[in-house]
Amino acid sequence: MEQKRLFGTNGIRGIPGKDLTLHFVAEMGLAIGTFLGKGVALVGHDVRNSSPTLAMAVAAGLQEAGIDASNAGLLPTPAAQFAIRKLGYDGGVIITASHNPPEYNGIKACSANGVEVSRDDEGTIEKIYYDKKFKRADWKTVGRSLEEPRGIRVYISAIVSQVDAEAIRKRKLTVVMDTGNGAQSVAAPYIAEELGCRIISLNGHPDGNFPGRGAEPTPDTLSALSKAVIAYSADFGVGYDGDGDRSIFCDDKGIVHYGDRSGAILTDHVLQTRKGNLVVTTIATSQVVDDVAEKHGAKVLRTRVGSVDVTKEMIDKKAVFGLEENGGCFFGPHIEVRDGGMTTALMMELLAMTKDTLSAALSKLPKYHQAKLKFECPIDKRAKVIEEVTHKAQGRIDTQDGLKILDGKTWVLLRPSGTEPILRLFGESDNKEKLDSMMQKYKEMVQAAINSLH
Numbered sequence: 001m002e003q004k005r006l007f008g009t010n011g012i013r014g015i016p017g018k019d020l021t022l023h024f025v026a027e028m029g030l031a032i033g034t035f036l037g038k039g040v041a042l043v044g045h046d047v048r049n050s051s052p053t054l055a056m057a058v059a060a061g062l063q064e065a066g067i068d069a070s071n072a073g074l075l076p077t078p079a080a081q082f083a084i085r086k087l088g089y090d091g092g093v094i095i096t097a098s099h100n101p102p103e104y105n106g107i108k109a110c111s112a113n114g115v116e117v118s119r120d121d122e123g124t125i126e127k128i129y130y131d132k133k134f135k136r137a138d139w140k141t142v143g144r145s146l147e148e149p150r151g152i153r154v155y156i157s158a159i160v161s162q163v164d165a166e167a168i169r170k171r172k173l174t175v176v177m178d179t180g181n182g183a184q185s186v187a188a189p190y191i192a193e194e195l196g197c198r199i200i201s202l203n204g205h206p207d208g209n210f211p212g213r214g215a216e217p218t219p220d221t222l223s224a225l226s227k228a229v230i231a232y233s234a235d236f237g238v239g240y241d242g243d244g245d246r247s248i249f250c251d252d253k254g255i256v257h258y259g260d261r262s263g264a265i266l267t268d269h270v271l272q273t274r275k276g277n278l279v280v281t282t283i284a285t286s287q288v289v290d291d292v293a294e295k296h297g298a299k300v301l302r303t304r305v306g307s308v309d310v311t312k313e314m315i316d317k318k319a320v321f322g323l324e325e326n327g328g329c330f331f332g333p334h335i336e337v338r339d340g341g342m343t344t345a346l347m348m349e350l351l352a353m354t355k356d357t358l359s360a361a362l363s364k365l366p367k368y369h370q371a372k373l374k375f376e377c378p379i380d381k382r383a384k385v386i387e388e389v390t391h392k393a394q395g396r397i398d399t400q401d402g403l404k405i406l407d408g409k410t411w412v413l414l415r416p417s418g419t420e421p422i423l424r425l426f427g428e429s430d431n432k433e434k435l436d437s438m439m440q441k442y443k444e445m446v447q448a449a450i451n452s453l454h
């Protein structure tokens, strides 16, 4: 029988006490420790109520495998990842369920360079877990329990050193930060403080129940941010997801923007000011990124949807910048993982150096029409539906992740949802009529393929 995959798009996710029992988490620590073999691992966690205990359970497993486990406590995921690399750890484990509702938690395993272990390595860890082929240390070689208090400090100072701090300080920005009771509550406001900003903080205390606006920043959940930006005449607002790797921006007029538009102006800024001419993004991101890259003679490389895929391409190809439509931005010179704190500092630098307002900077981007549809479809039938539609599709097609059909400046993308029995159809075009007709055509094809299943 095929064993159930434990690692999803972004680590292992589940509900503590149900899927993520202490026993399971300790055994995963043992499996990750067996995989690492030897050395010292950093263990960090997000704000969830179950996180400190699960971090102790995973540390116990690591130590039983003979790995020293260094407890870094509460910190944003990108801060833990940066600390693993910067402070010379042999790997690390982060307890987090990112933007998921409060009842969830998760386990993310990282290599010595701070980035998520590869898909192949996830497979190896799963095999160790299922075969129960754990390395168990004896009393002499059992791992030690250490403390790592420097995580936040090194993260903040590295970010400040990556930008033109003097220029930002001179601009004296007013920034509303909605950390959503999440992990950036302990880092992002301090980055802004070091960069001389006036800070208005919303939902600024860590709370595992995410009582403020939930752990996922979207235009709907960021209405308080938008109001505060207007009320305080702020230069911009920013909202983070639960573990602080993604950031969604609100302009000086109170408009909350999707990640591919804020990411596009940052792409422009980075290509203008840093060395490097390669940008990595996923197949789901707006073509506005291509327009921006073209202006600088830079290349855009597209991956499957998922931050781990973007990270891998960025490292392999030495890309300077990466972005996702959900507000994840990756700044190569810092670390090739998405990072809400680094992204915010780059946004401040953009405003300081261009002297633009955020709304003005965003309004310079070409505009595209977008559309979204979803279809109910049993999880095990989704691949079949995509295959059927692929046979009938006309135009240039890309099948690296679902089905993407491109026709000039119009494209549609059919993909299964990560967790639900749903297929999603996205579309984008510079021409509204063309978009509508292409969406209608593929909507009918998908519907016909679903109906033919019965």
Ligand code: MG
Residues within 6 Å of the ligand: 098, 099, 241, 242, 243, 244, 245, 246
């Ligand atoms: Mg996240």
